[in-house]
Amino acid sequence: MLCTALAASARTRPHYGGTLRVEIRGDAWASNGLARRLVLDPLMELGHDGAAKPALAMRWSSQNDDQRWALQLRAGVSFQDGAPLTADAVVASLDESCALSSVSGTQTSGVLPQCPWSAVSSVGVSEVVITTNSPEPDLPELLAQTRFAISEKNSSGTIEGTGPFKVAGFSDGALTLVANGACWRGRPYLDSVEIFQHRSIRDQWLDLSVGQADVVQVPPELLPEAQQQHLNVLVSRPIDLLALSIPTRGEFADLNMRQAAEQAVDRTALHNVIFQKQGTVTASLLPGWLSGYGFLFPTARNLSGAQALRGGAFAAPVTLSAKGDNAILQLAAERLALNLNEAGFKMRTGLSNAQSGLQLRVVHLGETQPRAALDEMLNAFGINVTVSGSNPEVLWGVEKTALQNATVAPLLWLPRAWASGERVRDLRLSPDGEPMLADVSLEDAK
Numbered sequence: 001m002l003c004t005a006l007a008a009s010a011r012t013r014p015h016y017g018g019t020l021r022v023e024i025r026g027d028a029w030a031s032n033g034l035a036r037r038l039v040l041d042p043l044m045e046l047g048h049d050g051a052a053k054p055a056l057a058m059r060w061s062s063q064n065d066d067q068r069w070a071l072q073l074r075a076g077v078s079f080q081d082g083a084p085l086t087a088d089a090v091v092a093s094l095d096e097s098c099a100l101s102s103v104s105g106t107q108t109s110g111v112l113p114q115c116p117w118s119a120v121s122s123v124g125v126s127e128v129v130i131t132t133n134s135p136e137p138d139l140p141e142l143l144a145q146t147r148f149a150i151s152e153k154n155s156s157g158t159i160e161g162t163g164p165f166k167v168a169g170f171s172d173g174a175l176t177l178v179a180n181g182a183c184w185r186g187r188p189y190l191d192s193v194e195i196f197q198h199r200s201i202r203d204q205w206l207d208l209s210v211g212q213a214d215v216v217q218v219p220p221e222l223l224p225e226a227q228q229q230h231l232n233v234l235v236s237r238p239i240d241l242l243a244l245s246i247p248t249r250g251e252f253a254d255l256n257m258r259q260a261a262e263q264a265v266d267r268t269a270l271h272n273v274i275f276q277k278q279g280t281v282t283a284s285l286l287p288g289w290l291s292g293y294g295f296l297f298p299t300a301r302n303l304s305g306a307q308a309l310r311g312g313a314f315a316a317p318v319t320l321s322a323k324g325d326n327a328i329l330q331l332a333a334e335r336l337a338l339n340l341n342e343a344g345f346k347m348r349t350g351l352s353n354a355q356s357g358l359q360l361r362v363v364h365l366g367e368t369q370p371r372a373a374l375d376e377m378l379n380a381f382g383i384n385v386t387v388s389g390s391n392p393e394v395l396w397g398v399e400k401t402a403l404q405n406a407t408v409a410p411l412l413w414l415p416r417a418w419a420s421g422e423r424v425r426d427l428r429l430s431p432d433g434e435p436m437l438a439d440v441s442l443e444d445a446k
Contacts (some may be wrong), residue, residue, distance in 0.1 A: 014189050014425060014441035022215045022437065023196045023204040025326075028175050029159075031147035032364060034195055037430075038177055038437060039080075040149035040161035043071060043090070043128075044140050046431050050368030052140035056085065056150055056162065057128075066135040073126045077184045080166035081154050087122030093150045094120050116142050116375075134386070138372035145366045164188040164438040173197070189441035205231075205419075214424050214442075215435055218417035220278040221328055231419040236433030238279050238287045238413035242270075244336065245359040245381065246407050251316050251345070252358075258406035260309035261358070263302040264343035265336055267411050274332050279414035285377040285399050287413040290370055293396045297403070297410075306343040317346045319357040326362075333360045362414075368431045370395055381408045 028035035044052040044060075057071040077085040098115040116139060117130045130139065142148070152160050158167055164185055165177035174194040181187045196213070201222065207213035208231070218226045218233055226233050244265060246258045267281045280288065281299045288294035320337050322329035330349070337347040340358075363380045367373040371390040378385055385402040388394065403410075416433030423443045428436050 015443070016187075016189050016441075017191050018442035018444065019192045019194055020190050020215065020424070020437060020440060020442065021194050021196070021207075021213050022435075023199040023207060023213045024217055025199060025201065025204075026197070028195045028197050032145070032366060032432070032434065034434070034437065035167075035175060035177065036146050036149055037163075037434060038165040038193060039159060039163045039167060040146070040151050041163050042144050042146065042149045044144040046141065046144045046368055048431055050141070050431065052144050055144075056090075057143075060140055062137075062139075066137045066139070067132050069130045069132075069136075069139050070123075071128045071130070073128065074184065075126065077162050078182065079152055079160045079162055080180050080182075081160050083152065083160070085150070085162055086125050087128045089152055090128050090150055091120050091122050093152060094148060096151070097148050137390075138367075138369060138375060141367055141369050141372040142376075165193060168192070185438075188438050190437075193437060205229075208419060208421060211421065214421045215427065215437070216419050218419050219328065220414045220417065221275045223278050223415075223417055224276050226417070226419060232422070232424075233417055233419045234427065234429050234435075235417045236415045236429050237289055238415050239365050239433040240414045240416065241282075241285070241287075241363045241365065241377070241410060242332070242412040242414060243361055243363060243381070244409040244411060245361055246409060247357065248405075248407060250357075251318050255406060256309045256311070260306040260343055261340060261345070262406050262409040263309065264306035264339050264345075265409055265411065266301045266339050267299050268301070269339075270332055270335060271412055274328065274335060275412060275414065279412050282410050282413050283403075284410055285381075285402065285408075286370065286373055286395075287365070290368065290373055291395060291399075292392050296396060297400075301339075303342060310344040317348060320347055320349050320360065321357060322349075322360040324362070329360055329362065336360065364432070366432050374399060378402055383407065 022034065024034065027033055041056050043055060043057040045055045047053045056074055056077060058074045059072040060069060062069050073085060073087060079085065116132065116136055118133045119131045121129050123129055154160050162184065164180055164183045166180045168176040168178045174196050177193045179188050179191055201217065201219060204213060204216035208216045246252055246261055252258045271277060271281045282294055283297035283299045284291065284294040286294065320333050322333040333349050337349050340347045365373055367376045371387055374395055375387050383402045385398055387398050418435050420427050425441045425443055427440050430436050
């Protein structure tokens with residue numbers, strides 16, 4: 001019995017070594033991409049309770065009604081090229097992050113409005129001071145987002161971070177990351193991670209089935225099929241919002257027209273038919289598991305109300321586009337176009353000018369604290385409403401006010417899911433639904 005127990009312990013104990021092969025549809029260096037999560041570290045990170053906890057910043061405090069924040073950096077941390085982590089490096093990285101998050105994507109001097117602060121400065125070697133134009137009580141949680149992770153570029157232009165992996169190169173369609181033995185968190189179990197980008201779901205699942213991939217994506221609408229195939233699947237809470245952005249120009253300059261479009265959509269049909277009953281129907285900017293009040297926003301279709309609001313006004317042709325090249329979003333856009341046609345709009349699908357046409361979008365929720373999450377969603381849709389409290393009643397009032405202008409129609413909250421091969425051990429999902437690959441080990445590693 002003792003020998004059997006020792007053998008079982010040896011099989012389950014994490015092994016060092018091996019290469020993990022991951023396939024994704026998108027870009028590994030996107031704002032919340034896997035490469036950024038493995039190579040870079042944020043100043044703070046989110047615990048499973050949604051609150052910020054130390055990462056590169058060990059301590060922080062606020063003054064002036066949460067409009068001035070002082071962050072003390074962790075001592076003894078170095079970038080992967082050996083350069084020390086300093087306050088100046090953090091300031092430069094945060095400015096770069098803001099430049100890359102601008103609408104144009106063009107870097108400019110100074111801090112851009114897309115950032116949740118007005119200025120960032122260094123005090124000595126290890127203190128960073130961030131000031132805002134208005135109270136920002138959720139700044140620590142915002143700084144935990146991957147888009148604000150700290151990086152620098154070395155002399156050859158390669159991105160360097162302080163994370164558990166560093167960039168080794170890109171060849172044969174794979175971005176290769178190798179273990180950073182000097183990481184302040186400690187060496188990861190894996191020797192390397194290969195990330196294959198822009199892979200179709202069909203190709204990902206095929207590679208998983210023949211052992212050429214270890215971790216692949218599972219879109220929410222394919223979860224039933226994944227379960228039928230007995231894939232080893234991890235599913236997050238509903239964390240992606242499918243929503244219809246409604247412009248305030250052209251056919252929708254009048255509030256009645258925007259409200260008519262919102263009332264014409266059939267959320268239940270999208271949920272049942274297009275997305276195979278995955279996720280939850282919603283008319284709220286926050287998922288019900290987070291806010292607790294999502295049920296207060298009516299989700300039922302009101303076609304007669306939409307037709308009454310639409311009235312007999314002249315119907316100019318309107319284009320509805322899906323942001324991204326995801327085929328399922330195109331199908332959902334076509335379904336919504338039929339809904340709007342029934343309400344009296346003259347719809348067509350395809351590429352459109354986002355300022356004058358309707359746009360179907362998926363917005364990822366990175367925050368897991370209600371107030372910070374609502375701030376994030378309001379900013380994502382360009383809604384200028386201040387969140388001045390944190391209790392559910394206040395947040396519900398803020399969201400109700402934000403949605404009255406009918407510039408966005410929330411439709412569905414969808415989960416994220418990943419499938420893994422038999423040799424993968426200890427794979428877990430982060431609070432925002434991404435795989436935590438730095439903690440993974442491989443059973444057959446030598």
